[in-house]
Structures are given as C-alpha cells and as structure tokens.
Amino acid sequence: MDFSWINSFAGELLHGLGITLKLLLLSGFFGFILAVLVALGRLSRNPLISAPLRAFTSVFRGTPLLVQIYILYYGVGSLFASYPPIRGSFLWPYLRDGFWYVALALILCVGAYVGEVLRGGLRAVPKGELEAARAYGMKRFMVLRRVWLPRALQLSRPTLVGECVLLLKATALASTVAVTDLLGAANLVRAQTLKVYEPLLAVALIYIVLAFVIEYGCSRLGKTPQRTA
Amino acid sequence: MISLSEVTQLFVADGWLDALAHGALVTLQISAGAFVLGLSIGLVVALIKLRGPRWLVRLANLYTTLYRAVPELLLILLLYYAGTDLLNMLMAALGRPSITVNGFAAAVLVLGIVQGAYSAEILRGAILAIPHGQIEAARSFGIERWLLLRRMILPSMLPFALAGLSNLWLVLVKDSALISIVGYSELLSVGKQAAGSTKHYLVFYLAVAAFYFIITLLSNGAWRLLERRINRWLPQH
Numbered sequence: 001m002d003f004s005w006i007n008s009f010a011g012e013l014l015h016g017l018g019i020t021l022k023l024l025l026l027s028g029f030f031g032f033i034l035a036v037l038v039a040l041g042r043l044s045r046n047p048l049i050s051a052p053l054r055a056f057t058s059v060f061r062g063t064p065l066l067v068q069i070y071i072l073y074y075g076v077g078s079l080f081a082s083y084p085p086i087r088g089s090f091l092w093p094y095l096r097d098g099f100w101y102v103a104l105a106l107i108l109c110v111g112a113y114v115g116e117v118l119r120g121g122l123r124a125v126p127k128g129e130l131e132a133a134r135a136y137g138m139k140r141f142m143v144l145r146r147v148w149l150p151r152a153l154q155l156s157r158p159t160l161v162g163e164c165v166l167l168l169k170a171t172a173l174a175s176t177v178a179v180t181d182l183l184g185a186a187n188l189v190r191a192q193t194l195k196v197y198e199p200l201l202a203v204a205l206i207y208i209v210l211a212f213v214i215e216y217g218c219s220r221l222g223k224t225p226q227r228t229a
Numbered sequence: 230m231i232s233l234s235e236v237t238q239l240f241v242a243d244g245w246l247d248a249l250a251h252g253a254l255v256t257l258q259i260s261a262g263a264f265v266l267g268l269s270i271g272l273v274v275a276l277i278k279l280r281g282p283r284w285l286v287r288l289a290n291l292y293t294t295l296y297r298a299v300p301e302l303l304l305i306l307l308l309y310y311a312g313t314d315l316l317n318m319l320m321a322a323l324g325r326p327s328i329t330v331n332g333f334a335a336a337v338l339v340l341g342i343v344q345g346a347y348s349a350e351i352l353r354g355a356i357l358a359i360p361h362g363q364i365e366a367a368r369s370f371g372i373e374r375w376l377l378l379r380r381m382i383l384p385s386m387l388p389f390a391l392a393g394l395s396n397l398w399l400v401l402v403k404d405s406a407l408i409s410i411v412g413y414s415e416l417l418s419v420g421k422q423a424a425g426s427t428k429h430y431l432v433f434y435l436a437v438a439a440f441y442f443i444i445t446l447l448s449n450g451a452w453r454l455l456e457r458r459i460n461r462w463l464p465q466h
Contacts, residue, residue: 204303
C-alpha cells in the first residue's frame with residue numbers, strides 16, 4: 001500500500017468530492033420536490049393523474065439507474081448531437097457534459113423512489129389530524145404545508161435517511177459517463193499511477209465518512225421531542 | 230428517427246433480440262447465484278450478530294455498515310480487481326501459472342458479498358420478530374440447536390423476511406447491471422455492444438430497459454405468489 005500519490009492528486013480528489021456533493025444536493029433538492037408532487041399525484045382520486053404517475057414510478061423503480069443514465073446520455077445525447085441547430089446553440093456545452101444527464105436521471109429516480117416512500121408516509125398520517133387542521137379553517141394547501149407533509153416526513157424519516165445514503169451511493173454511477181466525480185477521480189488516479197487499490201480504498205473511505213455524516217446529521221435533525229398524548 | 234422496418238431489421242434479422250434475450254438469461258443466472266450466496270452469507274452474519282462472541286459481532290457489524298455505506302460500483306471494482314489479484318498471488322505462491330478468472334463466478338461472488346450485508350440485516354430483523362415464547366417452547370421440548378434453527382427459526386422468520394427479501398432481489402437484478410463495467414457479457418453489456426456496433430444508442434438502451442422492466446414485473450408476480458403461499462397459515466388481518 002502506497003499512498004504517496006495523494007499529495008499530487010489532492011486537487012483532483014477535492015474537485016471530485018465537489019462534483020459528488022453537487023450531484024447529491026442538486027438531485028436531492030429537485031428530486032424531493034418531484035417526489036412530493038409524485039406522492040400527492042398518486043394519492044389523487046383522478047385516475048388521469050394517478051395512473052401515469054404509477055407507471056412512472058414502476059418504470060423508474062424497475063430498471064437499473066445505470067441503464068437510465070445510458071438512455072439519457074448516449075441515447076438522447078446522440079439524438080441531440082445529430083441536430084446541427086442544437087450543436088450550434090449556446091446550450092451545447094451543457095448538453096455535451098455528462099453531469100446534467102446524470103443529474104436528470106438521479107432527479108427522476110429520487111422522484112420515483114422517494115415519491116413511493118412519501119406516499120406511504122402521507123397515507124400513514126392519522127385522518128383526525130387532518131380533520132382537526134381543516135376544522136381550524138386551514139385551506140387545503142396550508143393543511144399540506146403545516147400538518148400533512150411535516151407529519152408524513154416525520155413518520156418516514158428513517159426511510160428517508162436511508163434514501164439519502166442510497167442517493168450518495170448512486171452518484172458514483174456518474175463516473176461511468178466520464179464525469180469526474182469522486183469515483184471518477186479515483187479512476188483517473190488509477191489510470192495515471194497504475195495503482196489499482198489505493199485510489200479506490202481512499203475514495204471508499206471518503207464515501208463512508210459522507211454516509212456517516214448524512215446518517216448522523218439526519219438523526220440529529222429530526223430529534224425534536226414528541227409530545228405524546 | 231428510426232422507422233419500424235429498420236427496428237425489425239435490427240432486432241430480428243440482425244439477431245440482436247436473441248442476443249439481448251440471452252443476455253437477460255445471463256443476468257438472471259448471475260442474480261440467482263448472487264442471491265443464494267448473499268442469503269447464505271447473510272444468514273451466517275445474522276446468526277453471528279445475534280449469538281456470536283463479541284469480537285465476531287464487531288467484525289460482522291463492521292462488514293454490514295461498511296458494505297452498506299460504500300457505492301456498489303466501487304465495491305465491484307475493488308472486489309473484482311482484488312479478487313483476481315489475490316487468486317493469482319495464491320497461484321503464484323503455489324507455483325502455478327496465473328489464471329484468468331471466470332467472469333461469471335467473479336460476478337456472482339462480488340454481488341453476493343455486497344448482498345450479504347443487506348440480507349444479514351433483513352434476516353436479523355426477521356429472526357428478532359419471532360415471538361420469543363415460540364423459541365422457548367421449542368427449547369423446552371429439548372430440541373437441539375441445529376434442529377431449532379432448521380425446524381423452528383428459519384421457517385417462522387420467513388414471513389417476516391419475505392418483503393425485505395423480495396425488495397433485495399429487485400435491487401440485486403438492478404445492481405447486476407453494474408457488472409457490465411467490468412466487462413462480463415450480461416444484459417447491459419450486450420446492449421452496449423449492440424448500441425456501439427449499430428450506432429442506434431437510444432433504441433438499444435430502451436430495449437435493455439424494457440428487458441429489465443419485464444424481469445422486475447415477472448419477479449414481482451412470482452414473489453407475490455410465494456408470499457401468499459408462505460403466509461397462508463398466518464392470522465388474517
């Protein structure tokens with residue numbers, strides 16, 4: 001084991017860490033918004049809303065993320081590349097970069113997976129609490145904002161923390177489409193120093209630390225003492 | 230865009246549909262092998278966590294936490310290279326020539342080790358969910374440890390473990406796509422080949438996704454049947 005390369009590649013690793021965190025936060029934030037919409041839509045009584053969303057969740061949960069990334073990056077990306085107007089437009093630098101495809105795939109995936117978790121959480125909120133909120137004269141959106149969603153989040157918190165860690169691990173797939181995230185940086189070091197294990201082990205350690213930070217941070221976050229009746 | 234006749238040409242006449250179907254079969258085989266291996270590892274680790282000596286429990290905890298915190302892709306890369314390397318070092322120590330590792334065995338082993346960490350947690354939870362009185366009752370009949378495990382603990386934890394295990398199977402099928410990174414020709418690798426040689430990326434990756442989706446749908450059905458069978462004597466709600 002020889003970790004002397006770390007000094008000369010610290011910049012790459014740090015940059016990779018930044019990309020990984022950017023992917024994590026970006027897809028976590030927008031994915032969560034999508035997930036709330038998906039969860040509410042799936043609870044809708046209108047089949048025109050709930051049926052397509054059901055199909056969306058089952059397709060995205062039923063296919064590997066790697067395949068989704070390939071479909072977006074190679075499939076849709078190659079379509080973009082074959083249209084000269086798009087190639088010439090100001091959007092092309094973004095459309096050429098794997099980062100945005102991975103981010104989109106992750107957002108859709110989080111929407112599907114977390115949407116399913118939130119649907120369970122929303123359904124688990126006791127009806128009486130929602131009725132009480134309505135009885136105070138809250139409008140539907142305010143009930144959602146002040147009672148329904150916070151209670152659902154509270155109920156599904158352990159699962160959501162798990163989903164956060166899963167999302168962190170999923171960002172590593174970005175390295176397969178030439179994004180130099182944390183794992184991508186390790187691959188770069190591997191290619192340049194011909195060391196096989198050390199870069200992977202070093203990066204694994206960083207992932208472990210991140211996972212623990214997420215788990216610890218989240219377990220501190222929601223620990224407001226609950227009043228039990 | 231691509232026309233319908235072109236699609237039939239690609240899939241039927243050029244034989245890519247057969248190739249993809251064969252890849253899907255390999256994916257299923259890898260997943261099944263890894264599932265069995267993962268369950269065996271998981272059961273041993275779960276039992277260690279429940280009843281083992283303290284140093285082994287620590288080791289088991291380390292295994293399950295670390296393997297669940299590190300991305301599967303990284304683990305697969307690491308285990309794949311480390312595994313082949315160790316094996317060749319062993320062969321060198323024995324004075325044998327170095328060998329190329331069977332890709333299938335490597336894939337099963339790597340995925341199985343990763344799955345073991347998850348299934349250990351599921352099985353541990355399921356064993357803990359067995360009402361303790363039942364185990365005490367079995368013990369008071371003078372049942373032996375091994376028999377207790379086989380006749381009592383394993384069957385009665387199954388209903389509690391089933392939901393988690395079916396979930397794990399789906400995760401495993403999807404994770405098996407990562408094996409394509411180290412180059413064993415399962416479903417996604419075949420799709421990559423097809424996409425690369427025909428330049429119809431979107432078509433073939435969508436086809437690969439469709440195959441995975443079919444596998445998931447079918448296995449969902451199979452698990453539901455199994456669940457109904459195993460839960461048949463449980464109290465109805």
